[in-house]
Amino acid sequence: MVYKSFRLNFIFRIVALSAAIFLLAFVLSKNNYYTTASLIFLVIIYQIYEMIKYVEKTNRLLKNFLESIRYSDFTRNFKVQGLGSSFDKLQESFNAVISDFQKIRAEKEEHYFYLQTVIQHIGISLIAFHRDGSVEMINNASKKLFQVSNLTKIQDLESFSPEFVEALLKLKHGENTLIKVNDNDDILQLAIYATEFKINDRQVILVSIKNIQYELEEQEIESWQKLIRVLTHEIMNSITPISSLSNTLTTILDDFGMSNVSKFDEKDQETITEVKMALATIQKRSSGLLHFVDTYRNLTKIPNPNFSIFPVKQLFDNIHMLMKEEMKNRNIECSISIDPESIELSADELLIEQVLINLIKNSIHALEHTENPKISLRAYLNKRGRISIQLTDNGQGIIKEVLDKVFIPFFTTKPKGSGIGLALSKQIVRLHGGTITAHSIPDEKTTFTLTF
The missing domain is CATH 3.30.565.10 (Histidine kinase-like ATPase, C-terminal domain)
Structure with missing residues (x-):
């Protein structure tokens, strides 16, 4: 007989077992009923086995539940039927816990894939490795930078740059450094920053690598342009009036000499000629400097490309x-x-x-x-x-x-x-x-x- 209540079923089994034991005692008190006593004893053993099996059904259910959690198997549902309302609540609790774990796992997987997508598509190169050089993670930007499809050891980058490998393995937490690498036709200025952390019993170094060659050259060009603007401005301000004044003085001397040529003796005329030659030299050099400055102005006046x-x-x-x-x-x-x-x-x-x-x-x-x-x-x-x-x-x-x-x-x-x-x-x-x-x-x- 199957009862819907675990208690009633259990009580019935206790009563039946007690009756069997009482009957065994009664039969043993009579002589010559050994066969009957043996059969009753076997019935008692069977009843005890069935009772233990019945009681352990809950333990098996709990064991399966805990193993599902241990091995992250949240695809199972736990069904406890025909054992009463208390076991129905246990079933609801088990399935509710499994459902919560399913949601948590799904959220973790979403976060994991989200972070993986960000890491793989970010423009900065990232490498996670251990002190012995074994690589845990490398993103697509790093693979593109080093021209590799996969990387298992930092030492495998020796062909890329021995200095780079040495710098990576020596970096400590919070340190940053700049490494210049001549990679065939490219010059790379790699800015490296390291962060060290612990996961379980593993020490992991996470390194970010960025090629800042373009930024450095931009800064260099901008600095040169600023310097040239200042120099050309100051030189032009100083040379222009000198050139203008020397030209004016030359004109005045020419006019003065033409109108008073009869008043000057030979010595005075030689002096005037020397002054005019000096002024001509000043004017020539001033014009040369102006041309020189104007040439360097071209460095700050490059038109925007018409692509x-x-x-x-x-x-x-x-x-x-x-x-x-x-x-x-x-x-x-x-x-x-x-x-x-x-x-x-x-x-x-x-x-x-x-x-x-x-x-x-x-x-x-x-x-x-x-x-x-x-x-x-x-x-x-x-x-x-x-x-x-x-x-x-x-x-x-x-x-x-x-x-x-x-x-x-x-x-x-x-x-x-x-x-x-x-x-x-x-x-x-x-x-x-x-x-x-x-x-x-x-x-x-x-x-x-x-x-x-």
């Missing part, structure tokens, strides 16, 4: 047409390559053309004393998928001490150079959101790379 999309092949063809006669006269061999030929650039064609012409003229000057002079112009997609234009010559090259200064305004290695050509080129490229770098092996080759 358009055009084939790189068209750009190269125009430059080749403009420069081929001069290169032919100097017996310079020029080669052009574009890979792929369909590369198109979004830029101001005239400004980029001016940059390349300036670089070619510099190469022509560097090839003056070179046998078998060669210039190569190349366009390609670099390993980060960015458009690069590369100009290479086999001229005298640039020594390392000078190479770091070639883009500084006023600096020049030419006897009659103004020192604004490469500085101007750098500013034009920066206005296009790109970079220009120089690499040279003296007496072998020099390469300038424009990356957009």
